[in-house]
Amino acid sequence: MTVHLLKMCVGCDSVEDLSDWQRRRRVERRKAGEKHLTYHVTRNYPKRTDEIVGEGSLYWIIKGYIRVRQRIRAIEQFTNKEGDRKCRIILHSKLVRTVPKPCRPMQGWRYFEEADVPADLCSGSDAGAHLPDKLADELRSLGLL
Secondary structure, three states: OOEEEEEEOOOOOOHHHHHHHHHHHHHHHHHOOOOOOOEEEEOOOOOOHHHHOOOOEEEEEEOOEEEEEEEEEEEEEEEOOOOOEEEEEEEOOOOEEEEEEEOOOOOOEEEEEHHHOOOEOOOOOOOOOOOOHHHHHHHHHOOOO
């Protein structure tokens, strides 16, 4: 059974913000000669990595909604320059938009079971798939999407 991770995307107002931020970080990491270009660092290491890596995704909460996911390629522990143990969640660079699903704020990450994940938005076939998040949210609240 596949397990996913759920995480707040602090500081981003939209999927486009997340995409831009990750693109800038990949450029910096490429220049620095890093092995992995797209990853997120957390403090805690998930114990259920065998159920996550390969098929699992990191679902990002942006402005109170799960809006996008990224496939998880690997999870590794490392020690930072200060000597603290950290976890690097190595991600595919492709962002896959999901049907927006309300989600309460939280700290850190949470396991996210397959039964709870929102469906992916298929490019071109779903209403609102090409709209900015704010506009799509407003149209949904009016019952127009």
